[in-house]
Amino acid sequence: MNPVQASHPDAFLPEASSERVPMLDLLRGMAVLGILVTTIQTFGLTEAQVQQLIRGPHGGTYKLATLVQVLFGNAMPALFTMVFGAGILLFLARPKTAAGMAIPELYIRRQLWLIAFGLINALGFLCTSDLLFFYGIIGVFLFPFRLLSTRALLIAAIITALIYSGKTYWNFREQQQNYEKFQTVEGLEKKQKNLEKKGKKNSKAKKRELTDEQKEAKSAWEGLLNDQKFDPKQNDATIKAMRSDYSTVWNHLLPKIQATQAQYFYRLGLWDLASMLLLGMVLFRRGFFTNQLSTRQYVILAIGGLLTGLTLNGLAAFSHESLLRDFTKYVATNGLPWHDVFRPFAQAFSAMGWASLVLVIYRAGLVLWLWQAIGAVGQMGLTAYLIQSVMGTLFFYGYGFGYFDALPFHQLYTVVAEIWLLQLVFSVVWLRHYRLGPVEWLWESLSYGKWQPMRRHETSPETARALS
Incomplete structure (x- = not known):
């Protein structure tokens, strides 16, 4: 039996099953x-450096960065999230466990442990793009949604996506309002200067100072404007910190991790991920996800999905470049934040x-050995995801090999290819001897409260019950 055929049905849930x-x-x-x-870009470069690539000359590096954004964007994290959503339904559809634990109770315990794994990934491995913490939290809130009809789930997915778009638009409108207030203040200041030049020293207009509200409006816009500018000194300080010891890197990244897991998540990320989880269901x-559609249907979805998604990604990439090149002009001339407003739909x-597209190729019987290896990685999805964090941070950060900011942009993808190769080989070899990935086994053991069998010849209580 090859690794794909021996895979578990649960999206990211390492539970043995007869199906x-x-x-x-x-x-x-x-x-x-x-x-x-x-x-890989967040591992090897500063955010400011990536933005500079987009602002910079339209050479080969710019084209590669744009190509990556248009072709993939957030598609792979979105697919990862959808598969996790499918796994929620699979897991909660099971009958009572052999250990007598109710499935809802076990599910909640697993989600809480997933939150813990997410915290370890973010705060321990220093991965600033962790998804596990979010999955654990949102998965708990989505527990009642298993009872909804398919149509209701689709409506919920669309609504949550629209909430994300709405909140993005609202944030953009706040920026426009800040700019309008700034223009008013700027007009007053220019008027004052003109009066001074004309020598009207006794003019009331000359002696009039900005109110606290006007000063705050001016400061708010200037703060937004400064956030969009490239600061060489700040960028150099970031590079120096990332090339230092673990403690220095940890202290440098902690504010960013906290902002992502708190502020961004509760303002926008919650709705983005929830829409993808619901769509996965x-x-x-x-x-x-169970290969039940016809080949014709998959072909139509491949063509339609990619044409629509890549078009929206292209629009977002062009818009993002305009934002980075001239933030003031972008805010003043656009009615929508095109760079982000359609993100849930594009991804x-x-x-x-x-x-x-992958399912069409798989059905055609092409490069089956590759799909089997990729399926093995998928069976060990949690392990593979965390290994990427460990390998990425150890290779680039100062407490590891220290290659942060040491490789040209295109060479980052040489590192990607090497990590892929290692993960494919490791997953195939590991699953020849073990029924679960190492982290999946730990997750299962922690959820049940006792060590679970790991080798293939060992039978877990759940498997025994399913086969009886």
């Missing part, structure tokens, strides 16, 4: 590997398009 859904492992593996295409019920279409 197998190989496509979930395949797509999960594809998503895990694909995530590294975008996260819908696609699972429709048979998308959803892209993810479905890429997944459909």
Whole structure:
């Protein structure tokens, strides 16, 4: 039995079962590997450096960075999230466990442990793009949604996506309002200067000072404007910190990790991820993840999804470049924040398009050995995801090999290829001897409160019950 055929059906849930859904492992593996295409930039470069690549000359590096953004964008994290959403339904559909523990109780325990793994990934491994913490929290809130009809789940997915878009638009409107207030203040200041030049020293206008509200409005806009500018000194300080010891790197990244897991998550990330989780539930019920659609349907979804997703990604990339080049002009001349407002829809279409394309190729029987290896990575999705964090941080950060800011942009993808190769080989070899990945085994053991069997010839209580 090859690794794909021996895969577990649960999206990111390492629970033995009598049923197998190989496509979930395949797509999960594809998503895990694909995530590294975008996260490698956060491991090896500062955010300011990536932005400078976009602002810079339209040479080969710019074209590569834009190509990565347009082709993938957030598609792979979105697909990873969708598969996790499918796994929620799979897990909660099970009967009572052999140990007598109710499935809802076990599910909540697993989600709480997933939160712990997310904290370890972010605060221990220093991964600034962790998803596990979010999955653990949102998964608890989505527990009642398993009872909804497929149509209701789809409506909920669309509503949460629209909430994200609405909040993004609202934030943009606040920026526009800040700019309008700044223009008013700037006009008053210019008027004062003109009066001074004319020598009207006794003019009331000359002696009039800005109110506290006007000073605050001016400061707010200037703060936004400064955030968009490239600061060489700050960038150099970041590089120096990232090349230092673990403690220095930890202290430098902690504010960013906290802002992501708190402020960003509760303002925007919650709605973005919830929409993808709910969409994953819908696609699972429709048979998308279980290979039940016709080849013609997958072809249509591949073409339609990629055309729509890549078009929206292209629009977002062009808009983001305009924002970085001239933030004031971007805010003053646009009615929508095109760089981000359609993100849930762009990543959803892209993810479905890429997944459909892979399933079409898989059905055609092409390079099956590769899909089997990717399926093995997917079966060990949690392990593979955390290994990427460990390998990425150890290779680039100062407490490891210290290659941060040492490689040209294009060479980052040489590192991606090497990590992919290691993960593919490791996953295939490991699953020849063990029923679960090492982190999946730990997660299962912690959830049940006792050590679970790990080798293939050992039978867990759950497997024994399922086969009886």
